[in-house]
Each structure stands twice: as structure tokens, then as C-alpha cells.
Amino acid sequence: MTAPADTVVAGPSSEGPAPAARTRGLRKTYGRTVAVDHVDLDVPEGAVLGMLGPNGSGKTTTIRMLLGLVRPTEGEVELLGHRMPDRAAEALPDVGALVEGPGFHPFLSGRENLLRLAAAEPRLTSARMAGAVDDALERVGLTRAGGRRYRGYSLGMKQRLGLAGALLVPRRLVVLDEPTNGLDPAGTREIRSVIADLHRDGVTVLVSSHLLAEVEATCTHVAVLNDGALVAQGELAELLESESPALEVSTPDTTAALETLRAAHLTARPAPDGVRVELTRATAPDVIAMLAGAGVPIHEATRSRTGLEDLFARLTQDSEESPTWTP
Amino acid sequence: MDTLTAPARRTAPTSRLVRAELRWIFRRPRSLAVLALLGVIPVIMGVALTVSGSPEPSTGGAPGDDQGAGLLSSALGNGLVLPVAALVMTLGMLLPLASAMSAADALAGETSTGTLRGWLLAPVSRGRLLAIKAIGVATFTLAAVGVIAVIGTLTGLVINGTDTLATMSGTTLPLTDALGRVALAAGWVTIQLWAVAAVALAISACTEHPMVVLASVLGGLIVFTVLGNLDALSWLHPFLITESWWSVIDVLRDPIPFDDLTNGLLVALCYLLIGGSLSYSLLVSRDG
Numbered sequence: 001m002t003a004p005a006d007t008v009v010a011g012p013s014s015e016g017p018a019p020a021a022r023t024r025g026l027r028k029t030y031g032r033t034v035a036v037d038h039v040d041l042d043v044p045e046g047a048v049l050g051m052l053g054p055n056g057s058g059k060t061t062t063i064r065m066l067l068g069l070v071r072p073t074e075g076e077v078e079l080l081g082h083r084m085p086d087r088a089a090e091a092l093p094d095v096g097a098l099v100e101g102p103g104f105h106p107f108l109s110g111r112e113n114l115l116r117l118a119a120a121e122p123r124l125t126s127a128r129m130a131g132a133v134d135d136a137l138e139r140v141g142l143t144r145a146g147g148r149r150y151r152g153y154s155l156g157m158k159q160r161l162g163l164a165g166a167l168l169v170p171r172r173l174v175v176l177d178e179p180t181n182g183l184d185p186a187g188t189r190e191i192r193s194v195i196a197d198l199h200r201d202g203v204t205v206l207v208s209s210h211l212l213a214e215v216e217a218t219c220t221h222v223a224v225l226n227d228g229a230l231v232a233q234g235e236l237a238e239l240l241e242s243e244s245p246a247l248e249v250s251t252p253d254t255t256a257a258l259e260t261l262r263a264a265h266l267t268a269r270p271a272p273d274g275v276r277v278e279l280t281r282a283t284a285p286d287v288i289a290m291l292a293g294a295g296v297p298i299h300e301a302t303r304s305r306t307g308l309e310d311l312f313a314r315l316t317q318d319s320e321e322s323p324t325w326t327p
Numbered sequence: 328m329d330t331l332t333a334p335a336r337r338t339a340p341t342s343r344l345v346r347a348e349l350r351w352i353f354r355r356p357r358s359l360a361v362l363a364l365l366g367v368i369p370v371i372m373g374v375a376l377t378v379s380g381s382p383e384p385s386t387g388g389a390p391g392d393d394q395g396a397g398l399l400s401s402a403l404g405n406g407l408v409l410p411v412a413a414l415v416m417t418l419g420m421l422l423p424l425a426s427a428m429s430a431a432d433a434l435a436g437e438t439s440t441g442t443l444r445g446w447l448l449a450p451v452s453r454g455r456l457l458a459i460k461a462i463g464v465a466t467f468t469l470a471a472v473g474v475i476a477v478i479g480t481l482t483g484l485v486i487n488g489t490d491t492l493a494t495m496s497g498t499t500l501p502l503t504d505a506l507g508r509v510a511l512a513a514g515w516v517t518i519q520l521w522a523v524a525a526v527a528l529a530i531s532a533c534t535e536h537p538m539v540v541l542a543s544v545l546g547g548l549i550v551f552t553v554l555g556n557l558d559a560l561s562w563l564h565p566f567l568i569t570e571s572w573w574s575v576i577d578v579l580r581d582p583i584p585f586d587d588l589t590n591g592l593l594v595a596l597c598y599l600l601i602g603g604s605l606s607y608s609l610l611v612s613r614d615g
Contacts, residue, residue: 103441
């Protein structure tokens, strides 16, 4: 046992909004390379948090430290209220994880591979191991392929078997590192629906990805890593809202609309179907009332939320290699 | 522990993990191939000795060959000597490599396939993980030695019959005594191999390339043999585990001289201790 003094078994926390996972001042260096630097991450209980970042931004290293696989150089990690990695024995039974791709033995069948994992699950009694494995296989749609050797699995099947391993027992937190890698669109949809099911059951999900559409479709919260640093985190809706909101007004009379808005010193420019108004100095209802009052005909008005893609591009643009050579 | 069903249990029962580990080892095609290969060796030795008749006495070559040739000639027409000769011959290279392979797969191999992470995340604490891995490697080593001892004994008895159990001192042993001698040799060889495996496990704990472990053990055996042949380094010889390996032949003498066997046992225990503690400290500090 790693923790000698852990006599108290902490049950599910009933002490308010303790985050499912939390890091403070997290830092990891490999030699002189800084992989993760001062990351203060909060994964609220019940959230589906998408961890975004370009390749090499420290997503996987952060996840590995969260799970106690890697000891941080500096900083603290709390997983389900337990200090990691020292109290891994308390936290990890309630955590399912798929990290750095699925890892299984090629000469064993998918089912045998899961049985080997199940043997190590503290929450499973020996009698329930086989049943839990069958349930997990069914959940990811591998029931028929379960008896085949892992060697012959397609990339998508391997990924789904990895997911099955993470879902062998009911979890409080599920950590998925690039779960849709190598999956076709149908497989991606399945993963999404698994995540949605988990979310509905109140399970906290931490999913890292560089596929923005996937995160936008499934996540309630986002954390953006860039170059080892956490550059943004919070509720997805809020983060997108805070990004220079605008109102798209669809009108046949673009000229009148632009004149009205510019007379009110609002920034507006022609858009394909009408005008686009920056909502920096006026709210959407104000703008609509103003245009209606001026007799501008309006077909419809929609607040255009900045896409996650724009937000992500802005937050991580520094990492795009700018030419360092000068003529 | 198996009947404990408390939901708050934080670790899986050790017996269940050991069973899963053994199933994994003995389901692996490579393990079975190695065991089969080792099983063929005493048969080939027995048949070859019988067919070729009296082997030529040694004509120079590396030290050890003299003993080897003498041993082989005694194995001719002798049911007792064959299994011990097979153990001595394979102890030089094949058995240590089989142990090293098992140790290489246990940690380095499992890291390279990403499967070690599954157990670390379950979680299985690293100390317990090492204990389970060590039990697995030790069991496989015992199986490898057992295959040679059992098949060697059977081959010797089939070819030569039960009335040929002569010791190298000229006395003849009853069957039960002879079997006891073979078991003693097998046990002693197993402990020597556990020592090799412990060191291999330590190497396995700090790499994710199984081949590195095999290459290190192979290289180590060669270096030890070379050092053992340099008389100028005779002060070093008591520390070389390979130095005592020929003394397993002593079980064929009557009465058995235990001095070298005991010495070899102590050296092996030292390697076992060092390899074991090194494995532990490397595995605990390693990134998963």
C-alpha cells in the first residue's frame, strides 16, 4: 500500500460543491522541458468538461497527473476530494479512465482483456466480474466481437474496448483522453451518446480532444490549454458569450439599418442578409427596438455566438509558429 | 478476501490478481513456445547421446567444456545424469533467457502495450503490482525448470531404464533417491534463476523495451563468463553468480558435497535481495 495512514474510507462527499477534480499550481517538467506550468484546473461535479489544446499543449500530462500516474514536479492534485497520487487507493476505484489510447494484449480476446482488467477492480466481486464485462461490452457495441482476438480489431473497436474498460463499474468520474481518435462518424456519435448517458446519470466526465465540434456538441464546461498553461476555463456557454457578441439582423433595407445604427455610434457592417451589429455598447433588445423604432423592416435577428473554433483560435494563436527568421 | 463484498473495498483481492496474472502468462503463445522448446532439449540430448554412443573426450576449447563433456559421457546409459545434465546445459544460457523474457514481459512489455496502466488505474498499488509480477515470473521460471527436469527424467528412464541410476562417484541409487537428487538440482537451479529474474525485473522496471531486458541479461551472462575465466580477477569470482552454476553437478556425487552448492545459494540470495529492492524503488518512482 502506498498510503500507510489511510484508515478512513471517504464515502461520496456530501459536503457541498467539492469539485470532482482540482489542481492548484500544477507543474511538470521533464528535464528542461516544461510540459505543464501552473495549471489551476477545476472540474465541477456533474460537469462534462472538454479539455482542449493543440497537440503537445499538456492535456495528457495533466490527465496523467490527475490520475496519479505521474507525480507532479510542483503543485497539488485532488481527485474526488483525495490528494493524488498518495491517496490513489481511495479515489481511483470511482474513476474510469481511457488514457493515451487503449492498451490491451493482442493475443487475448476483447473479453479476456476486460476480464484481466476486471480482476483488478476493487468494486467488483469475483462473482460479478463476468457479468460486468459482458455489460461493458454491450454498452460499447462489442458483444459480438468480444470473443475475437484483440489483434484483429479495427482502430474503432480498440477504442471502444478501451471505453468499455473505463466503464466496467459505475463511476463518479470518467476521464477520456481523445476518445474519438480513429473512430468513424458513427463511432463518434456513439461515444457522444455514451458521454450524454453518463452526464444524465450525474457522472462527471473529463474528455480531452482536439476536435472542437465534438467538444462543442457534448460539453458543459471547457478548459483550454496552450503551451502547458491553462488559458481559459469555465462554462462553455459563458465562455462563448464573453467573446465579442454580435447580432445578425436580417433586413431587406441594409442602408437604412446601417444609417440608424451608425447614428447611434454602434459598430455595424453589412452582412449577407442584412447587417451585423457588435453588441459591445448596446444589448440585443436595444438594437432591435432601435431599428424597429426607425422603421427598418426586420425579418429576424439572431445573436451570433462566437463558435468554439473562433475562441480556440484566439486563445491558442500564439502557439502557431510565427516565422522567427527576419529578412 | 474473495468473499468480502463490501462496496468500500479499495483493492482487488491479491489471489484474484495472481490468478489473472498466471492466466495471462500461460495463455501467451510465446511462453508456451519457450516451454515447449525447453521440453525438447532433454529429449534431443538423450536421443543424440544414445545414437552417437560414447562422446569424444574434450579437445581443448573454453573451460567448462571439460566438465561438460565428462558430464555428457556419464549421461550416456544413465537415467539419473540426463536430467541434471540437461539442467546444467540450459542453465548456461537458455534458462536465464527464459526467465529474462518473462521478467521483460512483466513490466517493460506491459508498459509498451499500455496494459500496465490498466492495473495502476484500478488501482493496484505499485508494491503489490511488483509482488504479483514477481510471483508470475517466479512461477514461469519454476515451470521452465520443471519441464526440463521432468522430461529429462522421463527421457532418461525411458531410454536407460530404472536400474542405471549411478552417481558420478560410482554408487548406484534407488529410484526415489535419484528423483530426490533431480528435485534438489531443479530447486537449486530455480533459485539461481530467480536471482537472474530479480535483476531482470529491475531492468524491466526502468525501460519500456522488452528487448533491452533480454539484451542486458544476455550481455551480463557473457561478461560474467569472461570475467570468470580471467584468473587475474579471481578476487571478483566469489561475487559472480555464474561461477557457482557448474556446482549443480555435485548432486550427482555420493555423498553430496554441499560447500559449493551452499555458497552458490547465498550468492543467489544476495542477487535476489538486490534485484528485488532495486525493482521496487524503480517501479515506485516510475511514471505510469
